[in-house]
Amino acid sequence: MKRKIASHYALINGRLERGIVVEVEASGIITDIIHATALDSMAGVEFYPGILTAGFINAHCHLELSYLRGAIAEGLGYGGFASAIGAVRGGYSDQERIHAAEVADALMWQQGVEAVADIANDELVMEVKRQSKIEYHTLFEFFGLRNSSTEGHFAMAQCHPNSHVTPHSTYSVQDSPFRDICLKNRELMSLHFLESKSEAELFSLRGSLWQWYERMGWECDFMRYGTPTERVTQCVSSNTRLLLVHATEATKVDIELVESHTTKATWVLCPESNRYISDACPPVELLRDAGAHIAIGSDSLASARTLSIVDNLKLIDSIPLADLLTYATLNGATALGIEREKGSIEIGKRPGLVVIEGANLNELRLTPEASSRRII
Ligand SMILES: [Zn+2]
16 A cells, blocks of 8 residues: 655755655655645645655764763763763663663654664664664774774674774774774774864874873874874775764864865764753854765764754754755765665655654744654
């Protein structure tokens, strides 16, 4: 039995169009896209007031941290957040952690998330992800200046389909394991990137991160790269799909250097997390000016009130809504290499269908009340 679905607007080919009816078969595959002049007179059309899009791609999440919802105060800054998470992390049972992940996963599905690039430090919630209706791509995160062997991480990744090993960032992994990961994983990597000023300052032996490492007596053997961006462009293959997450401190020079190195980088913006931790905002205009590929992530409930993609988009709503929705759908799918099946309303795809309710349809803008709901 095929369903015919319509809204006031639908995101088609990157544009918000009126008068679209999407025909979907029971499997979720789109079989037709009809341009109708009078929706009211068409028989059998399910009409959902609002804006219809493909299912969302959450390009950066840590589902396993869902149990930390509300546990860390807002506005601590990046250093304060990092120490706070270390302090609260141990106080929960496995059951509590698994239950929180199940709840967050179910809500993401209801809100229309179709696939997630999900960071993991262990295997505790892998079963939640395996059973989920959402397609998870797990990135086992290698972290720690005193860790050198990546073997355990690659062993974990081998046990789970759709999973990879990734360095946490350019400041928390020494040269040899970083290069080792870049060599062995040429498919998909995700780096927390330029989230704070101190990341770049570290490479010039100054700033709060460098002072902390000095106090702890930790040495870094990667300073010769000169900057976090140089480290990335010199180590990560231009054939690897690369997610650069946050980039709140990225400059025009950083963006241009990455863009001249690879066409496979996606800049994953997590505006709610940036707001939560340091009242910062990602450089979305700068990235647009450079023609960069942008996607949207929620980050974790440790640093966000919500994993809702729409709530994240509200924080960068100076950008035209059609573009914002493209970041959250097709661009995320391309970043994960799943654009043949997901990411846009196209015949033959099975992208999921989502309605955005409560938007201002005259101005085509999100309102504070806007939300999303899965239809298919
Ligand atoms: Zn993160």
